[in-house]
Amino acid sequence: MAMLPLVQSAKPTPRRDDAGEINMSKLAIHGGTKAVADGTISDWPEITDVDRKYVMASLEQSNHAFGPNCLTFEKEFAAWNGNAFAITTNSGTAALHMGVAACGCGAGDEVIVTAYSWSSSATCILHANAIPVFVDIDFDTINMDIAQIESAITPRTKAILVVHLHGLAVDMDAVMGVARKHNLKVIEDACQAHGATFNGRKVGTFGDCAAFSFNQNKCLCSGEGGMFVTNDQAILEKARMIWSFGETRTPVESRDYHAYALGWMYRNNDLTAAFGRAQLTRLTSYIARQRENAEALLDCLRGTRGLILPTEPPLHEHTYYNFTIRIDPEVLGWRGAPAKLRDAMMKAMQAEGTQVGVWQQFILPDMTVFKAKNAFGKGSPWCLGEPVDYDPGQFPVARKHTDSHFGMTYPLRAPNTPQTARIVGEGIRKVFENVEQLDIAS
Ligand SMILES: Cc1ncc(COP(=O)(O)O)c(C=O)c1O
Numbered sequence: 001m002a003m004l005p006l007v008q009s010a011k012p013t014p015r016r017d018d019a020g021e022i023n024m025s026k027l028a029i030h031g032g033t034k035a036v037a038d039g040t041i042s043d044w045p046e047i048t049d050v051d052r053k054y055v056m057a058s059l060e061q062s063n064h065a066f067g068p069n070c071l072t073f074e075k076e077f078a079a080w081n082g083n084a085f086a087i088t089t090n091s092g093t094a095a096l097h098m099g100v101a102a103c104g105c106g107a108g109d110e111v112i113v114t115a116y117s118w119s120s121s122a123t124c125i126l127h128a129n130a131i132p133v134f135v136d137i138d139f140d141t142i143n144m145d146i147a148q149i150e151s152a153i154t155p156r157t158k159a160i161l162v163v164h165l166h167g168l169a170v171d172m173d174a175v176m177g178v179a180r181k182h183n184l185k186v187i188e189d190a191c192q193a194h195g196a197t198f199n200g201r202k203v204g205t206f207g208d209c210a211a212f213s214f215n216q217n218k219c220l221c222s223g224e225g226g227m228f229v230t231n232d233q234a235i236l237e238k239a240r241m242i243w244s245f246g247e248t249r250t251p252v253e254s255r256d257y258h259a260y261a262l263g264w265m266y267r268n269n270d271l272t273a274a275f276g277r278a279q280l281t282r283l284t285s286y287i288a289r290q291r292e293n294a295e296a297l298l299d300c301l302r303g304t305r306g307l308i309l310p311t312e313p314p315l316h317e318h319t320y321y322n323f324t325i326r327i328d329p330e331v332l333g334w335r336g337a338p339a340k341l342r343d344a345m346m347k348a349m350q351a352e353g354t355q356v357g358v359w360q361q362f363i364l365p366d367m368t369v370f371k372a373k374n375a376f377g378k379g380s381p382w383c384l385g386e387p388v389d390y391d392p393g394q395f396p397v398a399r400k401h402t403d404s405h406f407g408m409t410y411p412l413r414a415p416n417t418p419q420t421a422r423i424v425g426e427g428i429r430k431v432f433e434n435v436e437q438l439d440i441a442s
Helices: 049-060 068-081 092-102 120-127 146-152 172-182 233-243 270-280 283-301 338-351 396-404 418-433
Strands: 085-089 110-114 131-135 157-163 185-189 209-213 226-230 323-327 405-408
Touching (some): 049 270, 068 085, 068 226, 085 092, 085 233, 092 120, 092 157, 092 185, 092 226, 092 233, 120 131, 120 157, 131 146, 146 172, 157 172, 172 185, 283 323, 283 418, 323 338, 323 396, 338 396, 338 418, 396 405
Parallel strands (some): 110 131, 110 157
Antiparallel strands (some): 085 226, 209 226
């Protein structure tokens, strides 16, 4: 076991714990007092009488499938986000697949997407029998490196799928400029970015269509669920067919039960939509609280040696859906594998009660479905187009990020307060300032 060769940083001021003993500088992983006492961080989402009222009213009416709450949820979400149309779905992935297919991406077409995201930001392209083409990320924003999009365009490119990762919008002026120049469609994966803005406009209003997710961790949680949004009537109609068995009429119209195209069953149900509607009444205030809490955490963490904080470029309003931090191994004097240092430090921060975690440990091109090209069998969809190269070595920035990041969601969510965020920040600082206590094999 090798001790970490350290560049020492300033020691924290010792503090007394409940028993009056000063042991806050001894890491909790070694038996010291936890920086974040049990019960400090509230769970997500907050459930109030509003949620109970909406959900009970849904239970007490008789249409539990695509019921009245589904229709109202679509209207309310479209109004909240500034879209002409919305379709409520049973997941964000369903909404993404609808978007890719409704934008006309099909067999063997190429769709440009970031190399670092949730798997379904790229597998939704495979679902349409199209081929993802990955672009490396920009280290500062963690979003797709806009400067590399043009060199990924080929005569087979049909669309750009942008992911507004962790609550930070992509520079949509730049993306829309490239898309218009090359006559490409733009699908926004806004699954993590409800309420994030670029140049004063909410995500989901720039491209041809967009997808939101409402699963457990999302800023609007309805358990599971999603929303497809667009301002384009033709795209809306295509998306509706994919959403409900290839039919052209919605379940509230008189159906002929005829599959006019290949469709799936991506509809939402009334109970989930009722829960979503209740949470939507607080979404704006949730996001404002997240920003307040993130400011408090940023204030607490600024200046911590070896820690790279999230950025908010001009014209962007971050929601801090996932407050993501990177460790700079060089500054800490670590010469081993960066992920080894990160994992050891993260375990220590978790022992402090901070509720931090690692999000994606693999970049997308390094996931087996892409490496082995094993989607539909018999080489499909790749055999339908030109060869694409998923060598992970082509995405060095995404790999650097993957190996050095950790982050958090719940500690910054309402009803947690800036005070909670500061306590969590102290737990993180404690580990960085006492990193020499960790015995890490290099
Ligand atoms: C960026 C991103 N895209 C897509 C999804 C898929 O959303 P869902 O789980 O609702 O299908 C997620 C969910 O975690 C996500 O984070």
